[in-house]
Amino acid sequence: MARSDFATSAEYHADAAIRAGDLLNSQIARIDAALSFMAQRKAVYLPATYKALRDNLIGVRNNALWYLDQPNNGGATAIGMMGPNGRGPKIDALIESVDRMANCARYVPPVMRSEAA
Numbered sequence: 001m002a003r004s005d006f007a008t009s010a011e012y013h014a015d016a017a018i019r020a021g022d023l024l025n026s027q028i029a030r031i032d033a034a035l036s037f038m039a040q041r042k043a044v045y046l047p048a049t050y051k052a053l054r055d056n057l058i059g060v061r062n063n064a065l066w067y068l069d070q071p072n073n074g075g076a077t078a079i080g081m082m083g084p085n086g087r088g089p090k091i092d093a094l095i096e097s098v099d100r101m102a103n104c105a106r107y108v109p110p111v112m113r114s115e116a117a
Contacts, residue, residue, distance in 0.1 A: 023079060053097060
């Protein structure tokens, strides 16, 4: 009986390592896409907004990379910390705000507008 419990536990942890790797790689890919989008449209963002979004995205990306370096990709711990019950909603909100802030047009008073534009 104890042997079957051990096999089930080993299977669970092996599966958790695969799921954690998939989760972390997909989050890194989404963050890289958001950073690339921001770099292409840097002129649209206010400087402080750009810096804050970029710093937060890079920080979360570094957390995901740290878990990938752990044995078994961090396993169940990585899924808990970076998944929907951990930092997952923060990552989703950051990526949504990248798009939202890029689509906000900056108001430039008529006096400050150049004649060439």
